[in-house]
Amino acid sequence: MIVVQKYGGSSIADKERILNVANKIKKRIEKGDKVVVIVSAMGNTTDNLIRLAKSLSKNPHPREMDMLLTTGEQISIALLSIALIDLGIKAKSFNAFQLNIKTTHDFTKARIKDIDSNKILKELELNSVVIVAGFQGVTENGDLTTLGRGGSDTTAVAIAAKLGSHCEIYSDVDGIYTSDPRIIPNAKKLKYITYDDALELSSLGAKVLHSRSVELAKKYNVKLYCASSFSEKEGTWVIDKLPEWLEQPVVSGATIEKDQVKITLNNLPKDNKVIEKIFEILSDKKINIDMISMITSNKNIHLSFSVLNDLRKTIEESIKTIDSSIDISYEGMFDKVSIVGVGMKSSPGVAARFFKVLTDNGIIPELVTTSEIKISVLVSKKNSEKLLKKLVDEFSLGG
């Protein structure tokens, strides 16, 4: 069976960890599997390279930045290959050039257009472990690119899609939990989760998988398996539909995102053009605003939304460029608490149960948003963890 595995930067951060990963791969080979491995840059390599570049230029040229950053993954593939060969396992490393991982021209955030899987298949036939540099690609002109955050996961899923295999993603986290185990000690590890729920959870602060790779996995129906590279514990499968025999949960997980502020634009003219411009300029700056809520009075519109506190300054500056007289007010800090579950669609009354938890605990949310598979509230920091715990109890997410 062909297996595609991806190991993150912390899984290969030093000599011992590289050897640990090499031994894990060796076991799979001895089982008779054919293994393709995608690796990220070791530990803090990428951050160190970025720091070096920024010491030379405040705005390093994006093409040259990608030339620089792709070296991190190349170091990893070579070292892992050296370790495997030393264990007596046939292995060969490849960078994006060698596998013709074609991407768009968007330096530092390129998207994969195609991968030539022939070279991979040929090497697998020769019983070689194929070790691939994640995160990187090459344009039609032969320029090197990088795929942006979570890029190595994307490389792994794209290769698994090409090879028609599943994709195992190893990191320092041993699976996807119903909630953050640091806050909810009895949070349960999920054996299975749907792509949709995993996407919502990851966009709501559960940082195991990058939403981009889950989207790609969903698109090509690549089964994902997330587990820890440091233990043999069973991880979590991310798949299209939960197995029939499994009791279908209404809610898959509850998350908390900290340090949000609520921004309110008061007394905007009752004219959609200004609001359009505001959304446009924030989108241009790649700022994700969230939990948008609008109140319309006779003459005016009041617009509120939540954002990470860090973005507050940028947002104010951007909006002031449209009209410096816009009245902006802030409230904060808040935390955002959410529940997620594709089961909510077919299970009415989830919202009612959610709001009963709020009322029973005397918590009044600042903002509320709901979708078919998610409910989020913005609440004061002093109430947020309490609310999370109560929701975990209400929806049986504890162990």
Place this chain on the structure above:
Amino acid sequence: MIVVQKYGGSSIADKERILNVANKIKKRIEKGDKVVVIVSAMGNTTDNLIRLAKSLSKNPHPREMDMLLTTGEQISIALLSIALIDLGIKAKSFNAFQLNIKTTHDFTKARIKDIDSNKILKELELNSVVIVAGFQGVTENGDLTTLGRGGSDTTAVAIAAKLGSHCEIYSDVDGIYTSDPRIIPNAKKLKYITYDDALELSSLGAKVLHSRSVELAKKYNVKLYCASSFSEKEGTWVIDKLPEWLEQPVVSGATIEKDQVKITLNNLPKDNKVIEKIFEILSDKKINIDMISMITSNKNIHLSFSVLNDLRKTIEESIKTIDSSIDISYEGMFDKVSIVGVGMKSSPGVAARFFKVLTDNGIIPELVTTSEIKISVLVSKKNSEKLLKKLVDEFSLGG
């Protein structure tokens, strides 16, 4: 004018030095030159990568070693390019893949077969500084290779040959001297030296240029210019023939190579086969033996040669594999003192003057070798620096 420049690892070892090099290049651009720059890996990068690889395997696989080591130069080209662009100079970096620097398949010691100069010329036409990763190449299969010691110099000379331009080699040494200035404080910097003399000097311990790049420069008649990247001092031109107007020196330089041992194989059978085998096995191990001297008696042959003390063990082990009864004896430590000069060919009596210096100073050499343009003697460590000084005086090499 197209200028090819090469900067060594110590010239770009940190942020300040990279900026210094960027500013040097900027000046040339402002003069109207078109510049191609070849760089090595920063400072100790290559050594650190080798150490990392050796911590994973005693004998890291050569293909993977080259995959690893080529990252060093790629980091340098990206950073230098970032620095130049930040100074307002158009620049673009290229690795071996992108310039199609085709080499043989000999990992860790590949030889350049061809370079596609079209991409370089196209970028120069667009007024871009072209920054090229030295030391690396790519095989016909698309595997990455490295060129071995002095590889970046070789890349630079090969590109200069392709472009029909001269080649400037910047390092932490400001030119080629008649002798080692650390021992001979009044050693003169040469304005010009021939390829042949530079080759002999570099093979005799003057470590400014790698003989391989000088050989290549000689083959394609590429004028070399060696100077320091840390000063504006005039350097040394390495060329085919000294300018006519220049007083032609008989001897261009005097060198010292330290820590040699004399190895003697006693009572070898008077049968060339054994000696052939000895030379063969040492050549296989890439051991350069030197100052070979043979004495034939009625029944036997005694063979002496000099080598660097470090190689003594390897040589003994290699020779014992041919015949464990071979009688090997050592004498050491010695230093090797040499004079070099193409002018010796047309100027009889140089050897006589050399031996008079020996006799006048009561120095008896252990071994002597001479060629058309060089005389070398192996002498005791206590006499070596004195001899060097006397030779500098005798042949007017002092300032």
